[in-house]
Amino acid sequence: MSGIYKYTAENIKQAAEIIKNGGLVAFPTDTVYGLGANVYNPQAVANIFAAKGRPSFDPLISHIADIDFLPEYAITDERVMTLAKKFWPGPLTFVLKRKEQNSSLDLVCSGLPNIAVRMPNHPVALDLIRQSGVPIAAPSANRFKCISPTTAEHVESGLGNKVDMILDGGPCTIGVETTIIDLTTPQIVMLRAGGLSKEILEDFTGEKIYISHGDPDKPSAPGQLLKHYAPSMPMRINVEEDDVRPDEFFIGFGQVKKAHLNLSPSGNLNEAAANLFAFMREGEKHTEYKGIAMSPIPMEGLGLAINDRIRRASYQE
Ligand code: TXA
């Protein structure tokens, strides 16, 4: 069986059974849709990579539904718990030291001594995790290097019958993936810009958050690959309205007049993040154009995550 299923008590129960039995369920989160499997079932986790067409294994984020579960799973301290209480459920992932070297978690962690964990702010995701009774490992539910899905229909068009069930929770409200921070070192290092802004984290912690630039050939986060999140046609970024070519589909931001789509006419970066992936998908459907051009996006708030994604999407190999 596969296909899109509404959020009903019966469907969640069935989805939880699929997870328990080693199957794959795509589910909505606050950021993007995830492709989920039982973290403790290495074969199910391996099937995630096969379904995505990921050429190599990269570590996955474990999704949990209760903060109390965290200390059983990873090494925590006051800093970790304070951040969890403040920002969970929400668009923030922690990289922590693994608690026990439980070998069934080796594939989820790609053999690393660390584990990435988050608690999504979405009732469907939380219900699914609770009813499955295990943390759920989930990357974004898209084919490798493609645009992350923000609706159930996006998941179906990319992964279709490769997943046992797609739970529909409507469009994701945040629209870009989580911010990932490494908490295994004294300084907090941001491994991926995402749905929680660096400014908010710095305000709350009173600390400078360092940004990891990573090694694009050996990413500790696949989001660090130079080409990622890419539409199927060339994309140019930081394009002012007057420089858009006649054969380009123009995705604007703020007060531009001639955009085919506008991420946020009022210049709101949260609204722009929520629209970003759906608009890139819309753009690539317009095959009467040769490429996509996008307005400059300010480097503040969620603009950091937006610029990160569009820079990779526009990268020419
Ligand atoms: O918003 C999100 O985070 C979504 C939803 C579904 O939760 N998930 C997501 O997963 O974006 P994925 O697999 O597309 O990206 C997970 C990132 C990868 O860049 C991976 O390398 C990094 O998390 N990661 C996972 N475990 C790690 C670890 N132990 N150390 C460093 N990075 C890790």
Ligand code: MG
């Ligand atoms: Mg992804």
